[in-house]
Amino acid sequence: MNTRTIKRLLSPLAQPVFAIACALLVGAVAMMFTGENPLEIYAIMLKGAFGGKYYFLTTLTRATPIIITGLGAAIAWSSNYMGIGGEGQMILGGFTCALIALYMPGPAWAKLLCSIIGALVAGGLYSFISAWLLDKFEMSLAISTLMFNYVAQYVTMHYVANVFLDTTGDGKMTQTFMVDESVRFPQLVEGYSVHLGFIIAIALVVAVWFLMNRTSFGYESRMTGFNIHFCDYGGVSSKKIMYGILTLSGVICAMAGVCEVLGTQYRYVHGTYVNTSYAWIGLNAALISNYNPFGVLITSIVLAGISTGGAAIARATSVPLEISSVIQGCITLFISAKIVIQYRRGRKAKTPPSAAALQGGEE
């Protein structure tokens, strides 16, 4: 291993570390305005996120949907399909899952199986529509997926509020009834919130890594992300790849909704996925880790830690809860600087052959 090799191996880490460090620095400045010592605050935050079994496991619970939506975003974005519909797909997945688990007759295992499959199909189909719109009408993926987030959010709200509303409570929450205990995900540690969903998330990390790095489909889709002309020329049907990868991305994001319904809340609650911005933090995690699934796993836990740690400092000090949003916002900002650079580079490489290029001689 010469220095060049080491440089190449370490270079992917440089950007995320830089972004997180800068964000923490900006966060520190913000804290100083509240008159607190940033170092102390960060110590409390660290403790609140990872110090002790309770805090650590809570962070893992929170990380679960972030990891899963992060994986969903990573496969699409690494193939250069920049969809931002993870939230809508997650909502639809959670909603479908809750309804099937609540209203399907039959034994518990059948309910469980059908509710999961139904949710995945719903999320996949939802994403497929965006792919179809892109293919047939060249509709911008970013716009269609973003708008579909609102469609999912408000259509499900209508049905929850007017058809499936849980009327036993105080009626303040727009939520469904709770699913039966027999279909809930078991807790991994008795008395702590972390549940089977976290194991599923880790399994998905491995599965997605295998898919992207060890299969023809993964090879083809990553190449599509690098240079779509190269794929067309190589005999890869880039259209099929687009449908495949976007549908799969929707399926994975729907799984995040399933985990929330069966593992955490045991019902579909309108607005929770939006308020917690799970899918967006997941997208962040995917960007920070440069779409590497294991990177998504680690970054998601760090980002979830910033949220839970933020809650801890809000309890213990005068620094408001929003500080964690500030830090996360800054990470996004510093990471997105990278996207702009990459996007520009990508554009150069992907300009279709022009007359000038065809006439040109050597470089």
Next chain:
Amino acid sequence: MAQREKKVILQMKNIVKYYDTLAANDNINLTLHQGEILAVIGENGAGKTTLMKILYGLEHPTSGEILLNGQPVHLKNAAQAISCGIGMVQQHFMLFDPFTVAENVVYGREPKKGLFFDVKAANDRIAELSRQYELPLNPTDKIQGMPVGLRQRVEILKVLYQNADIIIFDEPTAVLTPQEVHELLKTMKQLSVAGKSIIIITHKLNEVMEVADRAMVMRMGKHIADVNIEDTSVEELSFMMVGRQLIDKNIESLAAGEDVLRVENLTLAGNGLLPVIDHLSLHVAKGEIVGIAGVSGNGQSELVRCLFGLQKADSGTITVCGKNIFNRSVRNVRDAGVAMIPEDRYIWGSAREATIAETAVMGHYRSPQLSRNGVLYTKKIRGFAQELVDEFGVKTDNIQYKTGSLSGGNAQKLIAAREIRQNTPLLIACEPTRGVDIGAMEFIHDRIVEKRSAGDAVLLISSELTEIMKLSDRIYVMYDGRINGEFTRETVTEEQLGFLMMGGKKQ
């Protein structure tokens, strides 16, 4: 041509330029006299382009100095170089198609009448320049539809309009037909008579012998020699360039077998009034290299795309080994037994961000040796990629590095290796040696001939006439989307080819 008493206009002294640890220019000295034509020659990667970029302010030397008329200058950018009277005729033309000649020439330095662009003054000035330097052009013609030779003339006018005294030509003949080359060389001589000093970067030695007064030879970043053209020969120059004697091999034609590729009445309407490909028929047999000569933009690119399934044609038939591949998908075409070296290595041929191994297995990865049921055998893939890299001498430390880390010539070798090793009955080779140095060019040529001699068919599309004439057993000339003549290896001459490439009729 006794130029020696003329005054020295430009000196570049001890120029050194490092990229990381690579010395692109290692202590180069260049002297240019007024009214002189100096040829800077060398293989690709010899450092000619870097030297010219330094002179034109696009790169900054690590050390060394530039003297203009005896005064040291620091050229920070191209604008400064232009104001010092240095102009460059770019290899890739930078013209706005919908604008007129005059508008293109004055772009950035428009004559003004008050706040407004003075069209008439511009047209007059261009007409005057074009008369003065005998570069016939109509200032009010649009660039659109102009042949390459005329476009280049517009580029030259642009440089003259900027009042350049030193004009750099970067590989100016790469895209021209023989007739256009002739015109250009004439123009250069006229310019030098008019007092302009000219530097021409090239690796075409015949042109150097015809037009230059002096030649400066570079090899691997080093200054090898300065010679007067009167005292040298093509053989000596090529020996100095390459560092060894090149053997001119004669390639024997084989008895051609049955047809591998048959194209009949292929037509592609395109979106204009004239068809891009017009009832084109051709065939390529086993054991045969068939060249398609033609000026770029006469439908060759479209033809290849239609053959390969990248573009749908309107009518006609295409068969490979008896199988119909007309308007089939690329995958079907590849499965039918066609491989293709694409004309642009970065647009079609590779992905810069992918690793070398990933670029090397495109099209191969579905084979049962490298994957099964959609799961890739990573080790075997790396082994296969390593074999290609070793066999074709692609220079890299590690096949896990990105393709973009390869130099252009090495990327081209990788792509050629990949496609040749598909071992298909038909290889379509488009500009297979564009931008590679002479050693690599010979290597790729040898592999292509080897493939043919093993009984496969090769369709060669190239804008390099020497390449076409060296390799092809049979040659089609393509003009305006049609086949405008056919030669065999024995009957072809460069003049006839050039004549037909310009749309002339075969006698």
